Amino acid sequence: MFDPNLLFEQFFNGLQLGLLLFLLAAGLTLVFGIMDMMNLAHGSLYMLGAYVAAQITLWTGSFVLGVAVSLPVILLLGVCLEAGLLRPLYARGHLDQVLATFGMILFFNEFVRLVWGPEGIEVPLPDFLKGNIVIFDIPLPNYRLVVIGVGLIVALMMYLLVTRTRTGMLIRAGASNRDMVQALGIDINRVFTLVFGIGAALAALAGALAGPILAVTIGMGENILIQVLVVIVIGGIGSIRGAFVGAMLIGIIDILGRSFLDTFFKLFLPVNAAETAGPAVASMLIYILMAAVLFFKPQGLFPAKTG
Amino acid sequence: MGNRAQILIVGTIFLGLALVPLFAELTQTPFYLDLARRMMILAIGALSLNLIMGYGGLISFGHAAYIGIGAYTVGICAEHELVSGFIQWPLAILVSGVFAIIFGLISLRTRGVYFIMITLALAQMMYFLGVSLDRYGGDDGLPLIERSNFGALVDISNNVTLYFIVLGALVLSLFFCKRLINSRFGMVLQGTRSNETRMKTIGFPTLRYQLTAFVIAGMMAGFAGALLANHTDFINPDMMHWTRSGDLIIMVLLGGMGSLAGPVVGALAFILLEELLSGVTEYWQLIFGPFLILVVLFARGGLLGFFADKEQRDG
Amino acid sequence: MAEIVLQVSDLCKSFGGVLATDHLDLGVERGSIHAVIGPNGAGKTTLINQLSGLLTSDGGKIQFNRNDITKLSAPIRAKMGLARTFQITSVFGEFTALENVSLAVQAHDGHSFKLWHDARRDKALTGPALEALTIVGLEKRQSIKASLMSHGERRQLEIAMALATKPKMLLLDEPMAGMGPEESNRMVSILSELKGTVTILLIEHDMGAVFSLADKITVLVYGGEIATGTPDQIRANPEVRSAYLGDEDFES
Structure with a gap:
């Protein structure tokens, strides 16, 4: 009844979802942290990244080229959005930011529908990424391994960027005390454009990588955005480390909950009740986790702001 | 605040709304009856959001959840053959209130961006809960077998009767909000929006007032949800989708934040815009999205604010 | 000797290792105006924030009318009769x-x-x-x-x-900040009329006002007390003079 191989496989899937979430959360948590800016359009960048990569892949037959083109395109779009639309909003309240970026989501969703139609796009896997690697009799898809690998490399690079470079020092300082950085005579706007650009590129990377696993559809950005927000709340706004830990927690708990919660409930509930309660609770699990974390640590697990 | 202009505008709107059933009957366009009824229900939802957002300064991005909870309460009752409106409606208000207490206690521990994200996440949780409730239609939703039954008192299975019930509910809600805002409690709420630290240092434990407002707003939205279930004869998770919460925020903002009747004007403007734009093009959000951004950038007081400013300039 | 309304003992607060309130002892007598002065950054506003409950203290004790209020929240302290104003106008x-x-x-x-x-x-x-x-x-x-x-x-x-x-006691954080001479005079006369009816802890940079109003003055430097006494005692205190050396306010 309980299959340890399945547990391992699902754990692996959770890891992969977690890394995808991290790619999105890493940039967004810095945007929230440094500029105290509420940006909902991050999910749109993810979606557009996925569509651009999918389209290039379909045209050229090369998935790698699709990813390689999508990144700079979305990076450029992100930087333009930041400079043109978001910058006037920094001085405004959160509500204005919510509404303006909500407006952007509506626009981008409709734009995608106009260009690519209401149906999603299927992205074929390149041949060299098909197939499985068998570890301990458990087949693990190559592609998922690649996603995990890329995610880990990006996480390491972000970590090095933030902790070991001068730019990273500014980013950290900006996240914990913006006014101080301003007072030191550093143009925080340039730092922010940089952060936003990195965030956009990472979102595009996540979107492009998600393409062959999840469907490339309108609204894909919003569904994952909410999970990303939960990650950021759990991890603590402005903290890369928090984003990583939060993303792993959410990814793994979400997948394991969906796979095993009804089995678990059957241990002490009647089958009927377990089959109803299992999926219901599983769908709420990450939010319950969020509420629990907030109860003990209202600033998240790794609060960046001190004092 | 341009009080005269506000009364004039709102008076005209209510007069117009009262005449809609006649118009729909004469022109044989029941569509308009339906549209105006939906608009009024959403206006009640927006009024309740305005209590906490406009007057309390709490940007809740999950307010549609309470509308959904109210609607689901009615739908689930009906599914179990409990059709009396005397039970359904108070229960809908009560259940939304209980959820608002729980969610309020969680989200009010935080402020700013956190508060927005947490209210959004909790509402989305309710959405996914609705999707996973296979017993009550899951993703597809659940038809309401029978509208709420008020016995001999009133029969809301008649569309026009339901229309006037909704209209009455809207007027009552507006009146309730007016009393609440100008009461001692309302003053505390507005003071807290303006300067929470100051409120604490003159002796107000602000959290309990914010939580109370949050719960009142949740209950009002739950009531709107009970009406909505009857209006659509249907419940589905989409009522709780986060974009519905976004719509409510837009309505409040369009009408003018923190003005009493603003949400009513905003709901009207929102529905009309939606109808108008979707008549022009299938891709109407291509226009509506940028329109929102323009409103944020250039018309901050909303429509009522615009008129109020004008009156101040003229007078 | 009049009764002590507010008694602060061994109060501490540090921000990232810097002591903003350094083992401070302070007693305010009922009905008096007790001024706290000191150069910028001496920790005066931090002290008021600790007294009114906006900041929690790292150590020490605050007693108000013989009740220990060290751990109470701001609204409860306000209800007990401890009112305050803000340096940055807060209406x-x-x-x-x-x-x-x-x-x-x-x-x-x-x-x-x-x-x-x-x-x-x-x-x-x-x-x-x-x-x-x-x-x-x-x-x-x-x-x-x-x-x-x-x-x-x-x-x-x-x-x-x-x-x-x-209130039984007012904590005033620079009530004359940013005022012209006429407005300052008006404030001084308001405060002197209040004198005796309510106990006042006054933080103020306007030395003319402080020396004309206060019954007692405490001088803070780097969060610690260097002197407490009547205006005449403070004026004559060499330590105070050296702490304020170059600070024109003190001469006015």
């Missing part, structure tokens, strides 16, 4: 002067869960509010929005709000 801009003060009355009388009756027509609120406005000389400006008032008027309004909570 409710969109409310009228009367509404501002009414809110403070309401905080004191404790009936704020009335959801139905119009607060603006509530005589139980407007009556005492008007009294407080009269004390600071703003009764004629009662229906003006706070955001439209002059800086000096807003500072007076803050005092009225604090008074409306029927």
Whole structure:
């Protein structure tokens, strides 16, 4: 009844979802942290990244080229959005930011529908990424391994960027005390454009990588955005480390909950009740986790702001 | 605040709304009856959001959840053959209130961006809960077998009767909000929006007032949800989708934040815009999205604010 | 020897290793005006924040009317009769002067869960509010929005709000900051009229005002007390003079 191989496989899937979430959360948590800016359009960048990569892949037959083109395109779009639309909003309240970026989501969703139609796009896997690697009799898809690998490399690079470079020092300082950085005579706007650009590129990377696993559809950005927000709340706004830990927690708990919660409930509930309660609770699990974390640590697990 | 202009505008709107059933009957366009009824229900939802957002300064991005909870309460009752409106409606208000207490206690521990994200996440949780409730239609939703039954008192299975019930509910809600805002409690709420630290240092434990407002707003939205279930004869998770919460925020903002009747004007403007734009093009959000951004950038007081400013300039 | 209303003992607060309040002892006598002065960064506002409950203290004890209030929240301290004003004017801009003060009355009388009756027509609120406005000389400006008032008027309004909570003690954080000479004089006369009816802890940079108003003065440097005494004692204290060397305020 309980299959340890399945547990391992699902754990692996959770890891992969977690890394995808991290790619999105890493940039967004810095945007929230440094500029105290509420940006909902991050999910749109993810979606557009996925569509651009999918389209290039379909045209050229090369998935790698699709990813390689999508990144700079979305990076450029992100930087333009930041400079043109978001910058006037920094001085405004959160509500204005919510509404303006909500407006952007509506626009981008409709734009995608106009260009690519209401149906999603299927992205074929390149041949060299098909197939499985068998570890301990458990087949693990190559592609998922690649996603995990890329995610880990990006996480390491972000970590090095933030902790070991001068730019990273500014980013950290900006996240914990913006006014101080301003007072030191550093143009925080340039730092922010940089952060936003990195965030956009990472979102595009996540979107492009998600393409062959999840469907490339309108609204894909919003569904994952909410999970990303939960990650950021759990991890603590402005903290890369928090984003990583939060993303792993959410990814793994979400997948394991969906796979095993009804089995678990059957241990002490009647089958009927377990089959109803299992999926219901599983769908709420990450939010319950969020509420629990907030109860003990209202600033998240790794609060960046001190004092 | 341009009080005269506000009364004039709102008076005209209510007069117009009262005449809609006649118009729909004469022109044989029941569509308009339906549209105006939906608009009024959403206006009640927006009024309740305005209590906490406009007057309390709490940007809740999950307010549609309470509308959904109210609607689901009615739908689930009906599914179990409990059709009396005397039970359904108070229960809908009560259940939304209980959820608002729980969610309020969680989200009010935080402020700013956190508060927005947490209210959004909790509402989305309710959405996914609705999707996973296979017993009550899951993703597809659940038809309401029978509208709420008020016995001999009133029969809301008649569309026009339901229309006037909704209209009455809207007027009552507006009146309730007016009393609440100008009461001692309302003053505390507005003071807290303006300067929470100051409120604490003159002796107000602000959290309990914010939580109370949050719960009142949740209950009002739950009531709107009970009406909505009857209006659509249907419940589905989409009522709780986060974009519905976004719509409510837009309505409040369009009408003018923190003005009493603003949400009513905003709901009207929102529905009309939606109808108008979707008549022009299938891709109407291509226009509506940028329109929102323009409103944020250039018309901050909303429509009522615009008129109020004008009156101040003229007078 | 008069009774001590506020007793601070061994109070500490540090920010990232820097002591903003350094093992401070302070006793304020009932009915007196006790001024706390010191150069910028001496930790005066930190002290007021600790006393009013906006900052939690790292160590030490605060007693108010013999009750230990060290761990109590700001609203509870306010209810016990410890009112404060802010260095940066902190009134409710969109409310009228009367509404501002009414809110403070309401905080004191404790009936704020009335959801139905119009607060603006509530005589139980407007009556005492008007009294407080009269004390600071703003009764004629009662229906003006706070955001439209002059800086000096807003500072007076803050005092009225604090008074409306029927405080046993006022913590005033630089009530004369940013005021012209005329407004300052007005504030000095308001405070000297209050003297004796309510205990006041006064933080102020205007040395003329401090030395004319205060019964006692405590000098803070880097969060620690270097001297406490009557204005004459402080004036003659060589340590104080050296701490203020080059600070023109002290000469005025």
